[in-house]
Amino acid sequence: MYEELARRCLDGEVRAVARFISLLEDGDRQAYNAMSAFASTIGHAQIVGITGPPGSGKSTLTDKLIGYFRSKEKKVAVIAVDPSSPFSGGAILGDRLRMQGHAVDPGVYIRSLASRGQLGGLSKATAFALRVLEAAGYEIVIIETVGVGQSEIDIVKVADTVVLVSVPGLGDDIQVIKAGIMEIGDVFVVNKADRDGADRVVREIRAMLETQAALKRGRSPSAGPDTLASRSIELLHHGQTGTQAAAPVEQTGLEDLPPVMKTVAETGDGVQELGACIVSQFEKARQNGALQERRLRSIKAQLKDIAAWQLMDRFADSGGEGRLKRLSEAVYLRKKDIYGAAKELTAALVKGEST
């Protein structure tokens, strides 16, 4: 049954693709094994990650990007992740709502996934679901993460190009230089750019990127934290929607900085430019070797994850719960210390001992 289903996926059959992804979501091990049938298609699609805070316009932007890629005659698949309830396990998946305009286009496949307890912005099955979509012949796979805060960065493990969506009015420039989410963008988008403060956000992101690049190169940023303020006059000329709000390029390699774009997803302003930019960043990465490096890194990270899951499976299979309970009680009664108990648990796990 699984081989048959995998074959139908390779034929691009929508129902087979949909079912296969469900099996992956449900953790069906045979389905995971059957994925070996997709070996020949791995790496064929460009994986575009869209991430940003709740309500920043990720879904609307995704909807418009589908339109862009369709106009280039690419087959497009979307995986949109929304959070599961930690209480009921249920979920309301509402991203599709904004993409229904493409529902009847046979060149578009949209799938909503619930995060099912994962905290990194994606669900466990996301990385595998995209392989199924790739096998079915989708050339662009857009992954929209759950609305993220500051540290949900699993998207870097699966996407070739990460688009980080910001909006005006969320905070000051310190938010921009914090560690985490702001470090993972390949393309930065300031959406809802028709609102007040959009240019300021663009400047702050730019400043962050310039500082980061300068620090990486081992020199301090040219004019201290005030760099951008001192350049405000030059920057004033780069405010139009859709144009890359580029700071003046010096001889410091700043031309390699991730682009910062402005969009109004609702009206589609700036989306053409964003689409073109996503494609050109991908091509650039492919040519300079960054893409290969990144995909290798992704495989490494995923391999680690999968190995950890397999260990957890083995733990469950071998009645690990019983052992866990006994050890917990021993720790509670102060017969064992918690670190020693954990060592005992992992030792048993590695040996594959039951109870």
Next chain:
Amino acid sequence: MERKIRVIVAKPGLDGHDRGAKVIARALRDAGMEVIYTGLRQTPEQIVQAALQEDADVVALSILSGAHNHLFPRVVELLREKGAEDILVFGGGVIPEDDIPFLKSKGIAEVFGPGTPTQTTVDFIKTHVKRS
């Protein structure tokens, strides 16, 4: 292995009243189901494509415009055309008693009127969902 029930909640046709659909969506969520909310003014074609792409077990339709006799059967018909007759379809909204036998004869599994306790809907799905 846990199998989540996936439900499409959709509003076919032109009325803009989605309070009921949203309440049902919430109730199903709280019952542990994954609800794909597709929003207002959907065509049967859009709803059916969504059901196929999302691997839905259930399609829940809400209508208050009076066009149920046309739109509900059309959804069932399209699902059958796509070989997806295993997807459970039921409806709700403002639907006259007299129309219910007709809708049922067209493959609508049940019709829930205003005031139906949400638990009734949840129980209905759990007992009637066709896929294991």
